[in-house]
Amino acid sequence: MRRELVAAALILAGCASAPAAPPPPPGAPVDFSLAIWASGQQHSFADDRGHVVVLDAWATWCTPCQAQLPQLDALARRWASRGVRVYAASIDQNAEAVQPFLLTMHIDLPILLDPGGKTLTQMLGLKNMPTTWVIDPDGHVVLTEDSATTIAAVEAKVNMLLAAPSGS
Numbered sequence: 001m002r003r004e005l006v007a008a009a010l011i012l013a014g015c016a017s018a019p020a021a022p023p024p025p026p027g028a029p030v031d032f033s034l035a036i037w038a039s040g041q042q043h044s045f046a047d048d049r050g051h052v053v054v055l056d057a058w059a060t061w062c063t064p065c066q067a068q069l070p071q072l073d074a075l076a077r078r079w080a081s082r083g084v085r086v087y088a089a090s091i092d093q094n095a096e097a098v099q100p101f102l103l104t105m106h107i108d109l110p111i112l113l114d115p116g117g118k119t120l121t122q123m124l125g126l127k128n129m130p131t132t133w134v135i136d137p138d139g140h141v142v143l144t145e146d147s148a149t150t151i152a153a154v155e156a157k158v159n160m161l162l163a164a165p166s167g168s
Contacts, residue, residue, distance in 0.1 A: 029139025032123045034089055034112040037098055043087070043112055045139070052079075052161045053135040054086040054154060056109075057120050060101040061092070065130040071151050072132070073107050075158075082162055086110075091117035091129070134158055 029049075033042040045053065056072055058065035069088060076086035089112040090098050098111060120126040124133055127146065134143040134157045143157040 027140065030123070030135050030141060031139065032119055034114050034119060037090065037095060037111040037113050043110075045135070048085055048135070049139055050083075050137050052082075052084045052137060052158055054084065054132060054158060055124075055135065056086070056088045056130060056132045057091055057114070057117060057126050058088055058130050059091050060097045062129045066105065068130050068132075068151060069105055069107050069109070072154075073109050075151070075155060076109055079158065079162075084158060084162070087112050089114050089120060091115065091120065091126075134161070136161055 030045045030053075033044040035041070036043050045055075054072065054076070056068070058069060072086055072088065076084070079086070086109055088107065088109040091114050092098060093115050095113055095115070098113070102111065114120050117126050120131075124131075124141065124144070131144065131146040132151065132154050133141050133145075134154055136142045142161070143153065145151070145153045147153075
């Protein structure tokens with residue numbers, strides 16, 4: 001029995017993942033990439049500099065996400081002419097679950113993939129579902145909203161950023 005436990009411990013030690021890199025320092029601009037569904041190409045958030053960005057973490061199994069995504073989709077359409085970029089990042093482990101969900105929900109947002117939410121947890125401190133971040137044109141997170149009851153705070157922050165004079 002002891003030999004089996006030692007063997008199991010050695011196997012598990014060999015499967016352990018490398019330690020996570022430390023999150024970016026506070027105040028550092030967002031600088032990471034996520035895969036674009038369904039192409040698999042990478043989207044770098046550094047490419048969004050100069051634009052207000054809304055990034056929403058969601059999953060097909062998350063009931064509050066199902067209520068929030070259509071609201072974000074409507075806001076994205078309203079803000080599109082103002083240069084706001086809105087992304088929905090699925091943390092589903094299985095990317096194949098995304099398409100049927102999107103067909104049901106009729107969401108037109110660009111969909112990014114972060115299986116298990118590992119990158120969002122490491123880079124932005126994802127803790128709850130859904131979570132929405134607002135990122136200013138300089139790449140700094142200016143709002144983290146992890147309440148599924150409303151996206152009013154997200155809308156207010158984006159509208160405030162849009163109303164601010166350039167360079168402020």
